[in-house]
Amino acid sequence: MGDVKREVARAINLMSDNDLRVTPEREAVLEVLAENIGAHPSAEDIYLATMERHPGIGLATVYRTLDALERVGIVSKLELGASGSRYELNTDVGGHFHHHLICIGCGRITEFNQDLLEHLEKEIEDSTGFQITDHSLRFYGYCAKCREAAKGGETSRS
Amino acid sequence: MGDVKREVARAINLMSDNDLRVTPEREAVLEVLAENIGAHPSAEDIYLATMERHPGIGLATVYRTLDALERVGIVSKLELGASGSRYELNTDVGGHFHHHLICIGCGRITEFNQDLLEHLEKEIEDSTGFQITDHSLRFYGYCAKCREAAKGGETSRS
DNA sequence: GTCTATATGAGAATGAATATCACTTTCGAT
DNA sequence: ATCGAAAGTGATATTCATTCTCATATAGAC
Numbered sequence: 001m002g003d004v005k006r007e008v009a010r011a012i013n014l015m016s017d018n019d020l021r022v023t024p025e026r027e028a029v030l031e032v033l034a035e036n037i038g039a040h041p042s043a044e045d046i047y048l049a050t051m052e053r054h055p056g057i058g059l060a061t062v063y064r065t066l067d068a069l070e071r072v073g074i075v076s077k078l079e080l081g082a083s084g085s086r087y088e089l090n091t092d093v094g095g096h097f098h099h100h101l102i103c104i105g106c107g108r109i110t111e112f113n114q115d116l117l118e119h120l121e122k123e124i125e126d127s128t129g130f131q132i133t134d135h136s137l138r139f140y141g142y143c144a145k146c147r148e149a150a151k152g153g154e155t156s157r158s
Numbered sequence: 159m160g161d162v163k164r165e166v167a168r169a170i171n172l173m174s175d176n177d178l179r180v181t182p183e184r185e186a187v188l189e190v191l192a193e194n195i196g197a198h199p200s201a202e203d204i205y206l207a208t209m210e211r212h213p214g215i216g217l218a219t220v221y222r223t224l225d226a227l228e229r230v231g232i233v234s235k236l237e238l239g240a241s242g243s244r245y246e247l248n249t250d251v252g253g254h255f256h257h258h259l260i261c262i263g264c265g266r267i268t269e270f271n272q273d274l275l276e277h278l279e280k281e282i283e284d285s286t287g288f289q290i291t292d293h294s295l296r297f298y299g300y301c302a303k304c305r306e307a308a309k310g311g312e313t314s315r316s
Numbered sequence: 317g318t319c320t321a322t323a324t325g326a327g328a329a330t331g332a333a334t335a336t337c338a339c340t341t342t343c344g345a346t
Numbered sequence: 347a348t349c350g351a352a353a354g355t356g357a358t359a360t361t362c363a364t365t366c367t368c369a370t371a372t373a374g375a376c
Binding site: 320327333336337341 | 351358362372
Binding site for chain 4: 177178179181182183214215216217218219222223226240
């Protein structure tokens with residue numbers, strides 16, 4: 001789902017605009033990212049998927065590509081302590097104001113759209129002098145599936 | 159600032175309550191944590207400071223202690239992708255509803271108290287079926303000091 | 317096509333965090 | 347107070363994600 005070609009073309013334009021060279025390796029990575037929107041793949045996941053499309057690509061190149069794409073805003077990196085980071089293509093639609101719901105049962109990551117933080121950021125800047133350039137809001141807990149799977153246990157909790 | 163002895167005593171009680179053994183090593187780590195509230199030290203920082211109080215302690219013990227203390231809620235671990243995690247004693251006062259302002263200039267971490275998320279959590283649980291057990295809200299940007307130091311550059315940004 | 321800065325692949329290196337294992341200590345039961 | 351099983355410790359090896367190194371290859375401006 002989603003227009004893979006369109007997203008890749010858009011990303012390639014952004015690369016040129018930012019003086020990043022467009023190489024076959026980077027295109028392959030972009031295609032993988034565009035085909036996996038919402039999946040939040042790890043660098044390893046992306047590496048393995050890119051291998052099928054561009055055999056011989058090195059893991060280091062995947063990391064370098066993701067890093068370069070992140071620096072110019074084409075991808076977002078979601079840093080999860082241990083267990084490595086996850087990456088996602090910043091789609092045209094969708095905007096940047098989504099936060100993550102991270103299931104501590106199965107590890108699945110889903111998204112939640114919300115703009116509420118704008119107001120809070122202004123309040124923080126005024127009261128602390130801290131100039132905010134980015135934020136990260138995550139919720140940890142159990143997704144519907146994992147709750148289902150755990151049925152039979154205690155349902156209420158004080 | 160802050161009552162180190164009181165915080166350590168409180169933490170030790172919590173340890174007993176949670177079947178964690180109270181060892182000299184753990185007490186030393188707790189003292190270091192209580193003396194560094196607000197400093198957000200890394201495991202290495204804590205290790206070095208604890209060494210002065212309890213020479214011979216191993217780095218692994220510091221990690222194990224921090225991990226054990228986190229599991230029972232005595233300390234909070236702030237995971238920062240690379241550059242390792244930071245730790246903080248959960249003080250009696252202060253509560254758990256503070257978020258972090260992380261300066262990408264100097265790395266300093268400060269706090270911001272806010273309760274706004276309660277309402278949002280309920281909304282998410284109702285609309286997605288995701289049962290939230292914890293959350294993490296961080297703001298990245300430049301602290302007042304770093305902004306000061308950078309004076310003279312561009313002030314506005316589209 | 318030429319040229320030069322940039323990208324790539326392979327594998328070594330890094331660094332935070334964890335595992336291993338023999339030894340020691342805590343703390344409840346006696 | 348002492349005993350003993352369970353838990354904790356120190357030293358160090360190990361893991362694993364990520365980055366670095368360096369020789370080679372290629373993109374893209376001219």
